[in-house]
Amino acid sequence: MNSKQLVLDALYNKGVERAPWVPFVGCHAASLIGVSAEDFFKSSDNIVKGVLKAYELYRPDGLPALFDLQVEAEAMGCELKYAETNPPSVTTHPLEQGKKLEDLKIPGEQDGRFPVVLDATRRICKELGDKIAIYGLITGPFTLALHLMGTDIFYEMIDEPENVHKLMQFCKKVCINTSRMYLDAGVDIIAVVDPMTSQISPDNFAEFVSPYATAIFDYVKSRDKGCSFFVCGNAKNNIEEMCKCKPHNVSIDENIPLEYVKEVCQKYGVSFGGNIKLTVTMLFGTPVDNINDAKNCMAIGGTKGYILSPGCDMPFATPVENVKAITSLVHGEVAEFLEYTNVLEGIEVKLPDYAKEKQVIIDVITLDSESCAPCQYMMEAVRAAAAGFGDKVRYIEHKVKQKEAVVCMLQLGVQNIPTICIDGVIKYVSIIPDVEQLKKSIQEAVDAKNL
Template identity: 50%
Template sequence: MTGKERVERAIRRQPVDRVPWVPFVGCHGGALIGAAADEYLKSAAKIVEGVAAAAARYRPDGLPVMFDLQVEAEALGCSLTWARENPPAVTAHPLTQGTKLADLHVPGPDEGRIGTVLAAARELTARLPDIALYGLVTGPFTLALHLLGTDIFMGMFDSPDEVRNLLRFCSDVCLAMARYHLEAGCPIVAVVDPMTSQIGPDQFAEFVTPFVSPVFDAIRDQKGLSSFFVCGHAQQNIVAMCDCGPDNISVDENIPLQYVRQVCEAKKVSFGGNLQLTSVLLLGEPLDAQRNAVACLETGGEVGFILAPGCDLPYATPPENLAAVTEVVLDPYRRDVVRTMAAETVSGERLDMSDYGQQDKVIVDIITLDSEACAPCQYMVDAVRKVAPEFEDIVEWREHKIKYRESLVFMTSLMVRNVPTICIDGQITFVSRIPPRDELVAAIQQRINEKFRMGILQRQGSLHVVGEDSDDMEQVLDAIRRALKELGGDVPVVRIREPEKFRDYGLLPGQTPAVFTVKYQIRARARVPEVAAVREWIKDIL
C-alpha cells in the first residue's frame, strides 16, 4: 500500500495497514533547504525542492503542496507583509479601503502566486506519485476576513446581506481554487478556514455552512477527496463542520481528539490531528514528539484517522522531532517502548552517573521493556546471561525493566533512548541490537582491561604494622624493608604501637606483631556521589 493509497483509504474510512502520517510542511520546507519563508513561498522550484526534502526525510504518506492562506487574498488585492520564518500576514483589507465587492473577480489559475502553487503541484504529483498531495485553499469565512477585516463581525448584525454576498463571492473563489488543485493533480483538497473557530454554531450555520458545503460537493463531483481544516477553539463547531459534507476534518490541539473521534464516527467522517505544534514539535525533544504521537495514535484509533499536526508546522521545527514521529508511525515496537515510557514522567529527574562503573566488578546493565513480554529484550538478556559466567565473579549483570519508575530514571540518567540497550559500566554499548557472543565477550573484556589499568593508576595503599616494639617486631619491619627494596615500590608503613588501638584491628592480646595491607581507591573526587554508585562500591568491600 503506498502512502497515497493509505491516506485516500483512511479519508474514506476504509481499512489501512497502519495509520497514515501527514506532516503539514509549509514554510518549514524552506528551512529544510535553507530558504527563508519569503523566498520559499514565492518560488515553485523551491517549494518542489522543500516538499521533496520533507518526503525524503519524514517518509510521510501525504504532504501539502504549500501552506499559505494568503495566496487568494494577495491575488484579490490584500497587502501582505512578509517574514523570513513565517507565512506572510495580511496587513490591509481592500474592502475597507474603497474597493467594492463588485470590483473583485474570481482569480484565474495564473494570477498572483496561484500559478506558483499550481506549478509546484503539477511537478510534485509527477515526482512523488506515491504521496498524497493536499492542495490547500482558503475557506470562505477566512478569505472574507482577509478582504473585509474584522468589520465582518459587526457586519453580521449591521449588514448581514452584504456579509452573505461577500461570503458567496469567497465561496466562488474557493470553488475555483479547488478545481485548479484537482486539475493540477492533487487528489485531496483541504479547505482551511481557521477563523470559523471564532463564532458559535448558530453563526456557523448561517455564515459558514451555506458557503463551504458547495465546495465539498464540487470536490466530490470532480472525484476528489476533501478535508476541512479548522484550528483554534473550535470544539463547538465540530458537528457543524461534519454536516458541511467534507470527507475528512482536521483539528489542532485545542480540541480533545477523543471528542472529535466520537463526533466523526457518528457522522461517518474521517478525521485528523492533533500533534502539539509549539510545546512539543517546536520546543520539545524527539522523545516528547514520540509520546505525543503515540497518544494521538491511541486516541485516534485505526479507522478513518490521519496523524497530523494541528496546523502549519513552524519554520524552525527541529527535523529530528518530525523524524521521531515517523519512527513511531512506522515501527510498532518503538511505539510499545514509548507507550511504556509514557506511563512515567521523569522529566528533570536524573541521577549523577559520573561515578558509575568505578567498582571493581564490571556491571552490565540491560535496559528492556520487559524480557518476559518482549522478544528482543529476552534475546538480549539471554545473550548476557550466557556470557557472564565466563568471567566468574568479575562481571555482574542485571535487567532494568522500564515499566518501573526507578528503571526509567536509571535509563534516562544513562542517556539511553532506545530499548533494549546494553550498557557496560554505564557506557551505552549495544543499542537495539543483540550482540553476537564474541562481540559481547570482547566488549566486556575490553572494559576489564581498562579497569585493571585504571585500578593500578588510581589505587594507593599502605602497610599497617601493629604491635609494641620488640625483637619480633624488628624482624617484621626488616622483612618489609627488604621486600619494598626488591619491588622498588614506595608504600607507606604505618606503625601502630598503642595497645588500646590493637583492638580496632581485631587483635587480641598476644596476637602481635601483625601486618595489615590497606588499599585506598578513589571513587569520587570533589563531588557528592549518587547512592546507587556508593552501593556498588560498598559491595566491593563487604
C-alpha cells in the same frame, strides 16, 4: 498498500493497517533547504525542493503541496507582510479601504502568485503523486471573507447580514475555482482551511459558513476527489456543524480534544485528523516527547478513519529529529532515545504584580500573530481598543513559539490560544472580542486602579 492509498482509505473512513502520517510541512520546508520563508513562498523551485526534502526526511504518507492561506487574498489585492520564518500575513483589506465587492475578480491561473504555486504543484504531483497523497490547501470562505473585509465582518453579521451573504457567495466561487486549479494540477485531496470559523458560534456558522462550505465540498466530490475541513483554535462547538457540511474529513489542532472530535465525526461517518502539539511537543520537545504525543494520538484515533498529523502548519524551526521520531513510530522503527527531560526546565518567567502596576497590562497569548490568522486579528482588536488609553494601558504578545511564552501561558492558567488576559485575569478565550466590548473591559480595569 502504498502510502497514497493508505491516506485515501483513512480519509474515506475505512479501516487501515495503521494510521497514515501526514506532516503539514509549510514554511518548515524552507528551513530544510536553507532559505527564508519569503524566498520559499515566492519560488516554485524552492517549494518543490522543500517538499521533496520533506518527503525524503519524513517518509510521509501524504504532504501538502503548499501551506499558505494568503495566496487567494494577495491575488485579489490584499497586501501581505512577508517574513523570514513565518508564512506571509494579510495587512490590508480591500473592502475596508473603499473597494466594492463588484470591483473584485475571482483570481485565475495567471493572477498573483498562482503561476508559481500551480507550477510547483504540478511538479510535485508529477514527482510524488504515485507514491503519496498530495493535498491542495485553499483558504476557507469565512477566513477569505475576513481577509477581504477585515474585522468589520463581525459587525456586518449582526447589522447587515445580507452584505455578508453576498461576500460569502463570492468567496465560495473563489474557493471552487481555486479547488479546480489545484485539482487540474493533480492533487488528490482539497483541504478547506478556515481557522477564523473558531471565532463564531454554531448558529453563525450554520448561517454564514455551512451553505458555502457545503457547496465547495460538493464540487470536489463531483470531481471524484477527497476533501477535508481544517480548523484551528478552540472550535469545539463547531465540530458538529463542520461535519454537517459533509466533508470526507475534519482536521483539528491541540485546542480541541481528539476524543471529542472522534465521537462527533463517527456519528456523521466523517474521518478525522490531528492533533500533535505544534509548540510544546514538535518545536520544543525531545524525540521522546514527540513519540509519546503521537502514540497517544494514535491510541485515541485508532485504525479506522484517522490520519495522524500536527494540528496545523509546522513551525519553521521544528527540529528535524523530532519529526523523524514520529516517523520511526509510525513505521514501527522506534529506537532507544535518551531519557525524557522536561523541555521547559530552567525557563523562568516572573509575572508582574498586576495589582501594584501603574498601568493596565494586557497579555495576549498567541501562536504567533504573524502566522496565525485568529491570533493576527485578535492582536488587531487589542491594538485598536488600547489606542485611546495612552500610557494607562500596555499590551504584550506572548508567542508560544517561544519557551518563555509557554511558561507565561501556564502561569496565567491559559489553556487555549489565542487568549486575552487583562491584569492577569483571563477575559477572552479563542474569541476575538468586539472592539467596543474590549474597550469597556479595559476601561473597567483602568477605573479599578483609579488611573
